[in-house]
Amino acid sequence: MKKILISLYISLLFISVSVHPLTPIYEVSAQHKPIPSYAKWGTLALKKTHEKYPHAKIIDYLHIGRTSGPQTSTERFKLWLKENNREFGVFITIEFNKQTEKVLKVTFEETAR
Template sequence: MKKLLISLALSVVFCSEIIVPRNLLNTAYAQRKPIPPYAKWGVFAMKKTKEKYPKAQIIDYLHIGRISGPTTSTEKFKLWLKENGKEFGVFIDIEFNNQTEQVKKVTLKETPK
């Protein structure tokens, strides 16, 4: 009887790995992370970058931070692009009204690093 319980317990452990692999559990956990407040500005930054560099592929993305002012704030990003075998960075600043979130100014600056 004891051997039967041990083998049953082992089969449950091994079968649970087959039924729900650990990498799926990690993926499910990753999907529960809260969406950061700058996410919508990151999407906007990628859109504006694609408008200026339509043939380039965005290969990396960094949120640098936010500069908050009394009436406007600026979200700062750095995107890494690849085009025709050349890689380069683009700094993008998005200034917006704090109350309405209306975009006031978008600045893109290319950098080799």
């Protein structure tokens, strides 16, 4: 009788170890989104906006798009800022050399909307 109980106990132990409740039944794979081509320019837009408006908080960000010319490209963004009780938008335009990616010009245009 003692051997049967020990055998049963070992069998139950083996079953509980092999089918642990925290063992995943299926594997979940994370979906990786590709880094957008404008990410580098978006980071620069945020940095330049912070330099120009050091006391403002950036509360929203939008990539408007890219315009390509023969030698230069232009990335355009709209950031929404809050400074004290004032909220306003800023369009940021970054023009750069397509081959070297050297920034040629960064311009800002404030907007109420």
